[in-house]
Amino acid sequence: MKNELDPRIHRALDGELDPAALDAGERALVARLDALSRSLSAVPAGRSVAHRVMAAVRRPLATPIQRFRRWVTSPQPITVSLRPVYSLVIAVLLAALLWRTPEGPKPVLGAEEGVAQFVARFPEAHSVAVVGNFNDWRPGATPLSDDDHDGVWDARVILPAGQHEYMFVVDGERWVPDPMAGRYVDDDFGRQNAVLLVRPHRTQQ
Amino acid sequence: MILVPLLLSLAFQQPDGRLEGHVPAAALPGIQAAIAKAVQDSLPTEPLIEKALEGGAKGASADLIVSAVNTEAGRLRGARDLLRHAGAPAPYSARELVSVSIALARGVPEPVVTRVVSAVKDSLPGFALHAVADLQARGFQPDSSADLIIAAVGAGMSAHRLLDVAAAAEREVQRGSTRPQALARIKSILPAVPPQPLPPGAMQGAVRPRKPATP
Secondary structure, eight states: OOOOOOHHHHHHHHTSSOGGGSOHHHHHHHHHHHHHHHHHOSSOTTOOHHHHHHHHHHSOOOOHHHHHHHHHHSOOOOOOOOOHHHHHHHHHHHHHHHHSOOOOOOOOOOTTEEEEEEEEEOTTOSOEEEEETTTTTOTTSSBOBOTTOSSEEEEEEEEESEEEEEEEEETTTEEEOOTTOOOEEEOSSSSEEEEEEEOOHHHHO | OOHHHHHHHHHTOOTHHHHBTTBOGGGHHHHHHHHHHHHHTTOOSHHHHHHHHHHHHTTOOHHHHHHHHHHHHHHHHHHHHHHHHHTOOSSOOHHHHHHHHHHHHTTOOHHHHHHHHHHTTTSOSHHHHHHHHHHHHTTOOHHHHHHHHHHHHHTTOOGGGHHHHHHHHHHHHHTTOOHHHHHHHHHHHTTOOOOOOOOTTTTTTOBOOOOOOOO
16 A cells, blocks of 8 residues: 655655645644654654754854753763783783782881791681780780681781781680790799790891 | 870879789789789789789699799799899899799709809800700700700800800701710801701781780
């Protein structure tokens, strides 16, 4: 079935022909089609593309702020052109950055201070602390940690350079000399303290 | 206005302020007497307070704590006398006295301690004595160990590097040398003893121990 629109009606819909030039039936058809067009599109019916383009051209220029807001909120194509060698360098740098071991904050040490590392293996322990003359022998003052639960406990402690006596306290009640210390003195209470010598940090470097 | 008396009371805090609640009350008079005697003798009191706190933390009886504090005071007096005898310039710091005291406690003979102190009298003897005690603990002769450490000082090595000398001698033994050979070998290369490297990340996450201020 052929379904062609009368060219006059077409022109009337496009606004190129005054509807008064049409007969009553044609005007009714134009009115129906115009209403249908309005319901399908927000675009004002009865206006040609040329009209709408010209209307946009005649619209007052947007302010710089409006233009900026439009630029920021509307999608923009971004094209990055890199030479393969630069791409390779960037990839290597990113890989090196990701490969680097994460580091904690480095402490600031005085001239006569050094860092002592306490390490002990107590697989069954729930808590381990190091006590010594550097913390008044208080069991809760300097806990060791076992973050990966492998039974190896450790702590790094900033101490004044010189000799220190210490012991480990396991589960808050069992006092144990450091089995790895290799240096011990009697503690005058029937046990032995491990002895540690801390070198000043500047000589540990 | 409120802070002034508080600061004054902190400034004049007595040693037993740290001890109360941490040692049996019955031990306090004996400890205070030992401390007063140490002050009279110009000896440091901090090692005595630490010894008392150690006894309290370990659950020792009052009598044992007082006895240990007096023993510690005796060791400090002995260390001071040894330093004087060795010609080390007075006054002596707690660190010097404790290092001599620990060397004696670790079994280094008194004549060897005196000889080492005399040789390093311009610097702190702690590291030299510790190095000699380490060598002795690993089976080296005390006299020969002292010879090596004194030679290292004579070769211009700093006090802090003397532990590297002891460690290097131990490594020579692990490579198959006898102990006299190891000492001779290290003596021949002084002062070119390699330093012991710090393990990677040894500084990371280091914390200061919590301890009340020394009165």
